[in-house]
Amino acid sequence: MGVLVCYDDFTYDVINDYYLEHLLETGCILGYDRSEHWVKQEAAPAAPPLHSVASGSA
Numbered sequence: 001m002g003v004l005v006c007y008d009d010f011t012y013d014v015i016n017d018y019y020l021e022h023l024l025e026t027g028c029i030l031g032y033d034r035s036e037h038w039v040k041q042e043a044a045p046a047a048p049p050l051h052s053v054a055s056g057s058a
Contacts, residue, residue: 004033
């Protein structure tokens with residue numbers, strides 16, 4: 001799934017979601033839009049998991 005990001009030079013790009021955590025950790029982006037709302041980098045310490053797996057199901 002593509003994630004819209006705003007880099008620190010105010011350019012925009014759509015990236016694969018697995019790059020998002022790395023870009024947040026390195027401070028390369030100012031914010032991102034994963035769904036219908038914009039999230040600023042300082043307001044999002046870590047990207048939430050995309051999929052949850054239920055443990056113990058057969």
